[in-house]
Amino acid sequence: MNDPAGVLTRLARSAFRAKFCLTKADADYARQRGRATIASHARDLLAKRIGAAHPLHDGRQTPYHGHPVFPAQHATATCCRGCVEKWYGIPKGRELTAEELDRLAAVVLAWIDRDLQRDAANRTGRVSGRVSAGTQSAPHAGAHER
Numbered sequence: 110m111n112d113p114a115g116v117l118t119r120l121a122r123s124a125f126r127a128k129f130c131l132t133k134a135d136a137d138y139a140r141q142r143g144r145a146t147i148a149s150h151a152r153d154l155l156a157k158r159i160g161a162a163h164p165l166h167d168g169r170q171t172p173y174h175g176h177p178v179f180p181a182q183h184a185t186a187t188c189c190r191g192c193v194e195k196w197y198g199i200p201k202g203r204e205l206t207a208e209e210l211d212r213l214a215a216v217v218l219a220w221i222d223r224d225l226q227r228d229a230a231n232r233t234g235r236v237s238g239r240v241s242a243g244t245q246s247a248p249h250a251g252a253h254e255r
Contacts, residue, residue, distance in 0.1 A: 113219035120185060120196070129184035131224045135177040139221055147221060151178045152214040158182075159190055159213075160205045167191070167201075181217045181224070 120126045131139065139147050155178075158170050171188040172179045182188040186196035193199050199209055 113216045116185070116196075116216050117220055117223065123186075126184050126186060129180045131177055131180060131221070131228060132174060135174065135180065136225055136228045139177040139225060144218070144222070147177060148214065148218050150176065151181070151217045151221075152210060154178045155182075155187060155213055155217065156205075156210055159187065159193060160210060162202055162204045164190060177221050178217060181220045184224075185213075185216045185220050187213045187217055 142150075154176070158164060159167075164170055168189045168191055171182050173183065174180060186192040190201040193205075193213070194201050197213070199205065205213070
């Protein structure tokens with residue numbers, strides 16, 4: 110997990126994870142706030158939503174839209190402790206360490222950076238064929254692929 114690009118490559122093989130992308134509003138928000146602010150938001154949101162040993166509503170606590178970090182969490186399997194356990198080997202039932210939160214936040218930020226680059230490429234006429242997280246139908250709560 111020390112290599113965010115490697116993790117993103119592995120996650121991209123999951124049809125569920127690969128379908129996420131930032132909405133125009135989320136991309137605009139990320140660009141307006143800047144990378145440092147979004148990085149801070151990612152770390153804070155991860156700590157609040159999945160940092161505890163037993164997060165409230167685990168498996169259903171992460172929305173699909175409303176902030177750039179949310180679709181990034183689903184795309185990077187940092188949306189709930191079950192996904193974190195499966196994809197990163199960090200066991201449920203204990204609080205995440207500061208180092209683990211930093212590493213997960215780095216993956217989330219790397220995904221956002223990559224998606225913003227793809228969005229910029231799409232504006233120049235290249236089409237990615239990806240579905241916007243704001244327009245997809247979300248799986249039933251608790252039923253997402255892990």
